[in-house]
Amino acid sequence: MRYAHSVAGLVGGTPLVRLNRVTEGIAATVLAKVEYFNPGGSSKDRIAASIIDAAEREGKLRPGGVIVEPTSGNTGVGLALVAQERGYRTVFVVPDKVSEDKRNVLRAYGAEVVVTPTNVEPADPRSYYSVSDRLVREIPGAYKPDQYSNQNAPRSHFGSTGPEIWADTDRRVTHFVAGVGTGGTITGTGGFLKQASEGRVRIVGADPVGSIYSADDPSGVHGYLVEGVGEDFWPGAYDPTVVDEIHRVSDAESFAMTRRLAREEGLLVGGSSGMAVVAALRAARDLPADAVVVVLLPDHGRGYLGKVFDDDWMRANGFEVDGPEPLVPASLH
Numbered sequence: 001m002r003y004a005h006s007v008a009g010l011v012g013g014t015p016l017v018r019l020n021r022v023t024e025g026i027a028a029t030v031l032a033k034v035e036y037f038n039p040g041g042s043s044k045d046r047i048a049a050s051i052i053d054a055a056e057r058e059g060k061l062r063p064g065g066v067i068v069e070p071t072s073g074n075t076g077v078g079l080a081l082v083a084q085e086r087g088y089r090t091v092f093v094v095p096d097k098v099s100e101d102k103r104n105v106l107r108a109y110g111a112e113v114v115v116t117p118t119n120v121e122p123a124d125p126r127s128y129y130s131v132s133d134r135l136v137r138e139i140p141g142a143y144k145p146d147q148y149s150n151q152n153a154p155r156s157h158f159g160s161t162g163p164e165i166w167a168d169t170d171r172r173v174t175h176f177v178a179g180v181g182t183g184g185t186i187t188g189t190g191g192f193l194k195q196a197s198e199g200r201v202r203i204v205g206a207d208p209v210g211s212i213y214s215a216d217d218p219s220g221v222h223g224y225l226v227e228g229v230g231e232d233f234w235p236g237a238y239d240p241t242v243v244d245e246i247h248r249v250s251d252a253e254s255f256a257m258t259r260r261l262a263r264e265e266g267l268l269v270g271g272s273s274g275m276a277v278v279a280a281l282r283a284a285r286d287l288p289a290d291a292v293v294v295v296l297l298p299d300h301g302r303g304y305l306g307k308v309f310d311d312d313w314m315r316a317n318g319f320e321v322d323g324p325e326p327l328v329p330a331s332l333h
Protein backbone atom coordinates (compact mmCIF):
# COMPACT_ATOMS: atom_id res chain seq x y z
CA MET A 1 0.00 0.00 0.00
CA ARG A 2 1.21 3.49 -0.77
CA TYR A 3 0.32 6.05 1.89
CA ALA A 4 1.88 8.65 4.18
CA HIS A 5 2.23 7.66 7.82
CA SER A 6 0.93 11.08 8.87
CA VAL A 7 0.15 14.39 7.23
CA ALA A 8 3.73 15.53 7.93
CA GLY A 9 4.81 12.85 5.45
CA LEU A 10 3.02 14.77 2.69
CA VAL A 11 5.25 17.84 3.04
CA GLY A 12 7.61 18.67 0.16
CA GLY A 13 7.99 17.21 -3.31
CA THR A 14 6.13 20.19 -4.79
CA PRO A 15 5.96 20.47 -8.61
CA LEU A 16 7.55 22.88 -11.08
CA VAL A 17 5.35 24.44 -13.77
CA ARG A 18 6.49 26.63 -16.66
CA LEU A 19 5.14 30.18 -16.80
CA ASN A 20 3.90 30.86 -20.32
CA ARG A 21 2.05 34.16 -20.61
CA VAL A 22 3.52 36.57 -18.06
CA THR A 23 6.91 35.70 -19.57
CA GLU A 24 6.11 37.15 -23.00
CA GLY A 25 9.28 38.49 -24.66
CA ILE A 26 11.57 36.46 -22.39
CA ALA A 27 13.81 33.83 -24.02
CA ALA A 28 14.73 31.92 -20.83
CA THR A 29 12.60 29.15 -19.34
CA VAL A 30 10.90 30.42 -16.19
CA LEU A 31 9.62 27.68 -13.88
CA ALA A 32 7.45 28.23 -10.80
CA LYS A 33 7.86 25.95 -7.79
CA VAL A 34 4.32 25.82 -6.47
CA GLU A 35 4.52 25.48 -2.70
CA TYR A 36 0.76 25.49 -2.16
CA PHE A 37 0.87 21.76 -2.92
CA ASN A 38 2.17 21.27 0.62
CA PRO A 39 -0.60 19.95 2.94
CA GLY A 40 -0.86 23.22 4.90
CA GLY A 41 -0.78 25.23 1.67
CA SER A 42 2.64 26.85 1.95
CA SER A 43 6.42 26.45 1.97
CA LYS A 44 6.33 26.88 5.75
CA ASP A 45 5.16 23.29 6.23
CA ARG A 46 8.75 22.32 5.43
CA ILE A 47 10.29 24.12 8.38
CA ALA A 48 7.69 23.06 10.94
CA ALA A 49 8.58 19.38 11.19
CA SER A 50 12.31 20.00 11.32
CA ILE A 51 11.93 22.69 14.01
CA ILE A 52 9.68 20.50 16.20
CA ASP A 53 11.92 17.43 15.75
CA ALA A 54 14.93 19.43 16.90
CA ALA A 55 13.06 20.94 19.89
CA GLU A 56 12.03 17.45 21.04
CA ARG A 57 15.61 16.17 20.64
CA GLU A 58 16.99 19.09 22.61
CA GLY A 59 14.37 18.71 25.39
CA LYS A 60 12.89 22.17 24.70
CA LEU A 61 9.49 20.67 23.90
CA ARG A 62 8.09 17.98 26.21
CA PRO A 63 4.79 16.04 26.22
CA GLY A 64 1.92 18.42 26.96
CA GLY A 65 4.01 21.40 25.82
CA VAL A 66 2.70 24.54 24.12
CA ILE A 67 4.15 26.06 20.95
CA VAL A 68 4.03 29.88 20.99
CA GLU A 69 5.17 31.70 17.86
CA PRO A 70 4.79 35.08 16.17
CA THR A 71 3.77 34.17 12.62
CA SER A 72 2.05 35.78 9.68
CA GLY A 73 -0.03 32.65 9.36
CA ASN A 74 1.74 30.11 7.21
CA THR A 75 4.31 29.03 9.78
CA GLY A 76 1.44 28.67 12.21
CA VAL A 77 -0.38 26.30 9.87
CA GLY A 78 2.76 24.19 9.40
CA LEU A 79 3.45 24.09 13.14
CA ALA A 80 -0.22 23.34 13.89
CA LEU A 81 -0.23 20.37 11.48
CA VAL A 82 2.70 18.76 13.23
CA ALA A 83 1.75 19.86 16.76
CA GLN A 84 -1.78 18.49 16.48
CA GLU A 85 -0.44 15.14 15.33
CA ARG A 86 1.92 14.98 18.34
CA GLY A 87 -0.45 16.33 21.01
CA TYR A 88 0.99 19.82 21.57
CA ARG A 89 -1.18 22.92 21.91
CA THR A 90 -0.43 26.05 19.88
CA VAL A 91 -0.73 29.83 20.43
CA PHE A 92 0.05 32.13 17.49
CA VAL A 93 0.64 35.86 17.62
CA VAL A 94 -0.21 37.61 14.33
CA PRO A 95 0.01 41.24 13.19
CA ASP A 96 -3.38 42.85 12.49
CA LYS A 97 -2.58 43.25 8.77
CA VAL A 98 -2.91 39.47 8.41
CA SER A 99 -6.29 38.67 6.91
CA GLU A 100 -9.17 37.35 9.00
CA ASP A 101 -9.30 34.36 6.64
CA LYS A 102 -5.76 33.37 7.59
CA ARG A 103 -6.46 33.77 11.31
CA ASN A 104 -9.53 31.56 10.95
CA VAL A 105 -7.45 28.85 9.30
CA LEU A 106 -5.19 28.77 12.37
CA ARG A 107 -8.24 28.60 14.66
CA ALA A 108 -9.66 25.78 12.54
CA TYR A 109 -6.51 23.74 13.27
CA GLY A 110 -7.26 24.23 16.97
CA ALA A 111 -4.76 27.04 17.59
CA GLU A 112 -5.33 30.11 19.77
CA VAL A 113 -4.70 33.36 17.87
CA VAL A 114 -3.54 36.63 19.46
CA VAL A 115 -3.75 39.75 17.23
CA THR A 116 -1.25 42.64 17.63
CA PRO A 117 -0.85 46.06 15.91
CA THR A 118 1.37 46.12 12.78
CA ASN A 119 2.64 49.68 12.90
CA VAL A 120 4.57 49.68 16.19
CA GLU A 121 8.33 49.28 16.75
CA PRO A 122 9.58 45.71 17.46
CA ALA A 123 10.63 46.88 20.98
CA ASP A 124 7.10 48.20 21.75
CA PRO A 125 5.35 46.04 24.39
CA ARG A 126 2.38 45.72 22.00
CA SER A 127 4.51 44.44 19.09
CA TYR A 128 4.09 40.92 17.95
CA TYR A 129 7.62 40.05 19.04
CA SER A 130 7.11 41.50 22.56
CA VAL A 131 3.71 39.89 23.07
CA SER A 132 4.96 36.45 22.04
CA ASP A 133 7.99 36.78 24.36
CA ARG A 134 5.66 37.62 27.26
CA LEU A 135 3.36 34.67 26.51
CA VAL A 136 6.35 32.30 26.43
CA ARG A 137 7.34 33.50 29.90
CA GLU A 138 3.81 33.22 31.28
CA ILE A 139 2.52 29.93 29.79
CA PRO A 140 3.89 26.81 31.53
CA GLY A 141 5.67 24.40 29.17
CA ALA A 142 5.80 27.02 26.42
CA TYR A 143 8.36 26.72 23.64
CA LYS A 144 8.99 29.43 21.05
CA PRO A 145 10.47 28.00 17.84
CA ASP A 146 11.56 31.49 16.68
CA GLN A 147 11.59 31.01 12.95
CA TYR A 148 13.60 34.24 12.65
CA SER A 149 16.70 32.75 14.23
CA ASN A 150 16.04 28.98 14.19
CA GLN A 151 18.72 27.39 11.98
CA ASN A 152 16.49 24.35 11.41
CA ALA A 153 14.41 26.55 9.08
CA PRO A 154 17.13 27.22 6.47
CA ARG A 155 18.38 23.67 7.11
CA SER A 156 15.03 22.17 6.09
CA HIS A 157 15.17 24.07 2.77
CA PHE A 158 18.80 23.02 2.29
CA GLY A 159 17.67 19.42 2.71
CA SER A 160 14.43 19.48 0.69
CA THR A 161 13.59 22.52 -1.47
CA GLY A 162 17.10 22.83 -2.89
CA PRO A 163 17.59 19.14 -3.79
CA GLU A 164 14.09 18.98 -5.34
CA ILE A 165 14.87 21.88 -7.69
CA TRP A 166 18.28 20.45 -8.54
CA ALA A 167 16.80 17.04 -9.40
CA ASP A 168 13.64 18.28 -11.16
CA THR A 169 15.61 20.61 -13.47
CA ASP A 170 18.09 17.85 -14.24
CA ARG A 171 20.78 20.13 -12.72
CA ARG A 172 20.06 22.75 -15.38
CA VAL A 173 18.74 25.48 -13.09
CA THR A 174 20.77 28.68 -13.61
CA HIS A 175 18.87 31.15 -11.38
CA PHE A 176 16.81 30.74 -8.21
CA VAL A 177 14.43 33.54 -7.19
CA ALA A 178 12.60 33.85 -3.86
CA GLY A 179 11.07 36.53 -1.68
CA VAL A 180 12.84 37.16 1.61
CA GLY A 181 10.85 37.08 4.85
CA THR A 182 12.75 35.40 7.64
CA GLY A 183 15.29 34.55 4.93
CA GLY A 184 15.10 30.81 5.64
CA THR A 185 13.91 29.86 2.14
CA ILE A 186 16.53 31.76 0.17
CA THR A 187 19.35 30.92 2.60
CA GLY A 188 18.68 27.18 2.66
CA THR A 189 17.56 26.63 -0.93
CA GLY A 190 20.08 29.08 -2.34
CA GLY A 191 22.83 27.63 -0.17
CA PHE A 192 22.16 24.12 -1.46
CA LEU A 193 21.96 25.17 -5.13
CA LYS A 194 25.19 27.20 -4.82
CA GLN A 195 26.99 24.25 -3.27
CA ALA A 196 25.60 21.64 -5.69
CA SER A 197 26.43 23.78 -8.75
CA GLU A 198 29.82 24.89 -7.39
CA GLY A 199 28.68 28.49 -7.39
CA ARG A 200 27.12 28.48 -10.87
CA VAL A 201 23.49 29.07 -9.84
CA ARG A 202 22.71 32.75 -9.29
CA ILE A 203 20.54 33.50 -6.25
CA VAL A 204 18.07 36.37 -6.64
CA GLY A 205 16.09 37.87 -3.76
CA ALA A 206 12.84 39.82 -3.93
CA ASP A 207 12.05 42.39 -1.26
CA PRO A 208 9.11 44.76 -0.74
CA VAL A 209 9.81 48.50 -1.01
CA GLY A 210 10.11 49.58 2.64
CA SER A 211 11.84 46.43 3.90
CA ILE A 212 15.32 46.48 5.42
CA TYR A 213 16.95 43.98 3.03
CA SER A 214 16.97 46.32 0.07
CA ALA A 215 16.65 49.73 1.79
CA ASP A 216 19.43 52.21 0.95
CA ASP A 217 19.44 53.53 4.54
CA PRO A 218 17.34 53.17 7.74
CA SER A 219 15.03 56.04 6.72
CA GLY A 220 13.85 53.88 3.82
CA VAL A 221 12.32 51.26 6.14
CA HIS A 222 8.53 51.65 6.35
CA GLY A 223 5.28 49.70 6.13
CA TYR A 224 3.95 47.87 3.07
CA LEU A 225 0.97 45.62 2.40
CA VAL A 226 2.40 42.47 0.87
CA GLU A 227 2.38 39.74 3.54
CA GLY A 228 5.04 37.29 4.69
CA VAL A 229 8.05 39.04 3.17
CA GLY A 230 10.38 41.89 4.09
CA GLU A 231 11.57 42.75 7.60
CA ASP A 232 12.37 45.70 9.81
CA PHE A 233 15.34 43.93 11.43
CA TRP A 234 18.05 41.44 10.33
CA PRO A 235 17.00 37.89 11.35
CA GLY A 236 19.53 35.16 12.09
CA ALA A 237 17.84 32.81 9.60
CA TYR A 238 19.00 35.05 6.72
CA ASP A 239 22.51 34.73 5.32
CA PRO A 240 22.97 37.67 2.92
CA THR A 241 26.18 36.16 1.52
CA VAL A 242 24.07 33.54 -0.33
CA VAL A 243 22.20 36.23 -2.27
CA ASP A 244 23.80 37.60 -5.47
CA GLU A 245 21.23 40.29 -6.27
CA ILE A 246 18.10 41.64 -4.63
CA HIS A 247 15.20 43.36 -6.37
CA ARG A 248 12.97 45.89 -4.70
CA VAL A 249 9.32 45.42 -5.69
CA SER A 250 6.41 47.77 -4.88
CA ASP A 251 3.06 46.59 -3.51
CA ALA A 252 1.41 47.79 -6.74
CA GLU A 253 3.72 45.66 -8.90
CA SER A 254 3.38 42.64 -6.59
CA PHE A 255 -0.41 42.77 -6.52
CA ALA A 256 -0.80 43.39 -10.27
CA MET A 257 1.38 40.34 -10.99
CA THR A 258 -0.44 38.22 -8.39
CA ARG A 259 -3.72 38.93 -10.20
CA ARG A 260 -2.14 38.15 -13.58
CA LEU A 261 -0.84 34.81 -12.30
CA ALA A 262 -4.41 33.77 -11.44
CA ARG A 263 -5.95 35.02 -14.68
CA GLU A 264 -3.23 34.20 -17.17
CA GLU A 265 -1.43 31.20 -15.68
CA GLY A 266 -4.22 29.65 -13.60
CA LEU A 267 -2.08 29.98 -10.47
CA LEU A 268 -4.07 31.32 -7.50
CA VAL A 269 -1.23 32.38 -5.22
CA GLY A 270 -0.50 34.99 -2.54
CA GLY A 271 0.96 38.47 -2.96
CA SER A 272 4.52 37.42 -2.10
CA SER A 273 4.37 35.03 -5.06
CA GLY A 274 3.50 37.93 -7.37
CA MET A 275 6.41 39.84 -5.86
CA ALA A 276 8.83 36.98 -6.49
CA VAL A 277 7.64 36.63 -10.10
CA VAL A 278 8.19 40.37 -10.73
CA ALA A 279 11.80 39.89 -9.56
CA ALA A 280 12.16 36.69 -11.61
CA LEU A 281 11.02 38.43 -14.79
CA ARG A 282 13.43 41.31 -14.18
CA ALA A 283 16.28 38.86 -13.67
CA ALA A 284 15.24 36.81 -16.73
CA ARG A 285 14.71 39.74 -19.10
CA ASP A 286 18.13 39.64 -20.77
CA LEU A 287 19.02 35.99 -20.23
CA PRO A 288 19.66 33.60 -23.14
CA ALA A 289 17.24 30.82 -24.16
CA ASP A 290 19.21 28.12 -22.32
CA ALA A 291 18.82 29.85 -18.93
CA VAL A 292 16.49 28.11 -16.47
CA VAL A 293 15.02 30.44 -13.84
CA VAL A 294 13.17 28.82 -10.92
CA VAL A 295 10.93 31.10 -8.87
CA LEU A 296 9.38 29.90 -5.62
CA LEU A 297 5.69 30.70 -5.05
CA PRO A 298 5.26 30.39 -1.24
CA ASP A 299 1.51 30.06 -0.73
CA HIS A 300 -2.06 29.78 -2.00
CA GLY A 301 -4.20 32.77 -2.98
CA ARG A 302 -7.29 31.65 -1.11
CA GLY A 303 -6.10 33.45 2.05
CA TYR A 304 -6.14 36.76 0.13
CA LEU A 305 -9.57 36.73 -1.55
CA GLY A 306 -10.64 39.70 0.59
CA LYS A 307 -7.49 41.63 -0.28
CA VAL A 308 -5.43 41.44 -3.47
CA PHE A 309 -8.25 39.67 -5.34
CA ASP A 310 -10.92 42.08 -4.06
CA ASP A 311 -11.37 45.08 -6.40
CA ASP A 312 -12.81 47.30 -3.64
CA TRP A 313 -9.90 46.54 -1.30
CA MET A 314 -7.43 47.24 -4.11
CA ARG A 315 -9.05 50.60 -4.97
CA ALA A 316 -9.37 51.57 -1.29
CA ASN A 317 -5.61 51.10 -0.96
CA GLY A 318 -4.86 53.15 -4.05
CA PHE A 319 -4.07 50.32 -6.48
CA GLU A 320 -5.29 50.16 -10.05
CA VAL A 321 -7.68 47.42 -11.00
CA ASP A 322 -7.73 46.20 -14.57
CA GLY A 323 -9.59 43.45 -16.36
CA PRO A 324 -12.06 43.08 -19.22
CA GLU A 325 -15.40 44.87 -19.35
CA PRO A 326 -18.09 42.64 -17.76
CA LEU A 327 -20.07 40.51 -20.21
CA VAL A 328 -23.27 40.87 -18.18
CA PRO A 329 -24.79 43.99 -16.57
CA ALA A 330 -23.55 44.84 -13.06
CA SER A 331 -27.08 44.31 -11.69
CA LEU A 332 -26.71 40.58 -12.35
CA HIS A 333 -23.33 40.23 -10.57
Ligand code: PMP
Pocket: 044, 072, 074, 075, 179, 180, 181, 182, 183, 184, 185, 186, 227, 228, 229, 270, 272, 273, 298, 299
Ligand atom coordinates in the same frame (compact mmCIF):
# COMPACT_ATOMS: atom_id res chain seq x y z
N1 PMP B 1 5.75 34.46 1.49
C1 PMP B 1 4.90 34.15 2.47
C2 PMP B 1 3.43 34.25 2.20
C3 PMP B 1 5.39 33.76 3.72
O1 PMP B 1 4.53 33.45 4.71
C4 PMP B 1 6.79 33.71 3.92
C5 PMP B 1 7.32 33.31 5.26
N2 PMP B 1 7.39 34.40 6.17
C6 PMP B 1 7.65 34.05 2.87
C7 PMP B 1 7.08 34.41 1.67
C8 PMP B 1 9.15 34.15 3.02
O2 PMP B 1 9.82 32.98 3.37
P1 PMP B 1 11.08 33.04 4.35
O3 PMP B 1 10.56 33.41 5.71
O4 PMP B 1 11.64 31.68 4.32
O5 PMP B 1 12.03 34.07 3.86
